[in-house]
Amino acid sequence: MGARRIFFLIQMNDRIIAHIDMNSYFASVEQQARPALRGRPMAVVGPSKRSIIIAASIEAKKLGIKTGTQIKDALAICPRLPLIKADCQKYEALSREFIEIFISKTPQVEIFSIDEAFLDLSDCVSNSEEAKILVGEIKQEISQRLGKYIKCSCGIATNKFIAKLASEAKKPDGLTIVETGEEIQFLDQFELDEACGIGNRIKERLNRMGVESFKDLRRVNQTTLTLIFNSYGLKLFNIARGIDREPVKPYYLVTKPKSISRSKTLSFNTFDKNLIDKVALFFCQDIACELKNKGLVCGQIGIYLRFQDFSGFAKTQRIKAPTDLATNLHFFAKKTLGNLVLKNSVRKIGVWCSSLKENNGQLSLCPKFETKRKIEIISEQINSKYGKKTTCFASTVGLNFSPSPSYGFKKDLLS
Template structure:
């Protein structure tokens, strides 16, 4: 028994919750006041034809009273953390799928609740409302994929239950591309083999998909029949990389401006490494230009969580691999993050004083806000706010907001 909790127009709903005068009005959230693309729209805006990804000017043409609201990612993360913590009162078996979605494995709780599935599902909805003041949609079935599909069927504020013994029948007329994880690319491959609807999947052997996509192909074949074998993943694995990127004004050629953006990302990466007592010695630094990505893997002399050597690498990169072509995005990543060693490097310089300075700076910024204390050039950094990463989690390595 798997349930999927899906918040209704999450960012927009929080804005309407905090500003009652906006309730019932077409509203769209953008990345800052200068953002031109709608991140999410309220259901009143959707009724006017406004959709996620639409430009603000197009939205105003459809709804003259459209309200543009700058995103507040820290507020959204705060509410999500409260919701996820409250859901643990329903079951401890939770997979936080995104900032506004969570899977609950209720299999072991069925005897405990001793009530119909619908009653348990309504308990979940009530739990979310009590924790946040927001409505959600819930889908319940016997596997993750069907539960996620079910949650989308009666939005907003919906409740859909698909009994495991009826899943194949319910999914049969559903286009395969409506299932989570089946992209248009995979959809094209399936169409070449005559599979357009979930009910068509039985027409091809599982080996056809396994030969093309490996284990993912086997899972897709089972998903279409309501037999998704994927379990819930509760553990947050240690990061294989830690990186930050940021979009710049198109075709930026000013060396000082590109340097400032890279410095900003270097500080973000280094701060995040220190927050989790990690360090790294291999970094990727890249620029997305009108000719495509220009990126290099560079090494520091010793593993570090200090931004100084990382900024030096970024400037070395600019000197040697950037020819002045227009840039519209930067990215910096630590490629080998690992726990800081208790035993220092034998020939590494003593950075005890620098470490104390960084610790004080981190404490100040944690208390008064990110970059309250920073390098002078970063005072003029981009004012575009951070965004919530798709892999965000309430705690641990993934509890971070991306630029």
């Protein structure tokens, strides 16, 4: 192993990374804002009467009510459960507040989502004990500035993967430190799908290989994992050993989202594929407008359906020539659905675009595409001036709802 490589690995092991995760964030914000809700079970829900629990208070979680619980099930557990409609502007405003606290300690802050962030403390503390003191100061400032009901859990480790897992270990208001050399022992306490990077599908594939734990995963060599999972095999190989060399990406260097999506819980369940197609087209128009505004094109599109029984269908389609045109996005979205047979009625529809990159402004050699682009741009300008639904595709006329936007993990909370 070369000297540079050895030096690099030593540097990575010397890092002090903190992951800070706000506890029951949306629910805690509402409890802080509404004293009558403090110390009691409550939940935050979406705008639709058919939506699920978005966030449950710590007291509600103790009863078995959690994110994703159906409202009817939550009310069966706690009939007088207060249901508060989500107020995203309020949550984003407070996110800006606690992110400013993080930045006051170190500029190396990666905003991972609206309620969590990674901090590289390597340049401001020399060991985990000093990091513990600094995190204690952050917790105190959050309480003083935002209110005592806004609490966070923190994990401190030598890399992002273990730090995030450590922040999950003690909730609420916890602090877990994993020292260098303790990563594997700490990791083996958890189930496979408790780790960031191993979802249900990957877990199921691993289970079919006879892999039930991280110990089992370490017995599978890198070549086998790469053959089965392609490039993701190396990530799984490293995850099993508590290795993560990914740096903290400072907020000021992040310029574009990883994905853009739209989704909506319908007011009724449906088997109507024509309606599903119309909703997908409606979403594609909305996403295409945002892509153009951000100067991005999309190289992959995905469709998600949630069924009546809360099972789901998700599939992606690569786009060889990345696009920001609604008609192109819809073409590939429709192709993604293909000849899907609906065995259950659909209650929620989602469309997302990923593999985003900057639009280099290159004109299409096909005049038809350039004509479409001009028409879409004019349509978007009219909608921007007179309202979103002023112009739309004929087949989407009558769809009277606003989709819920999502910006992946790269939404700029400091703008």
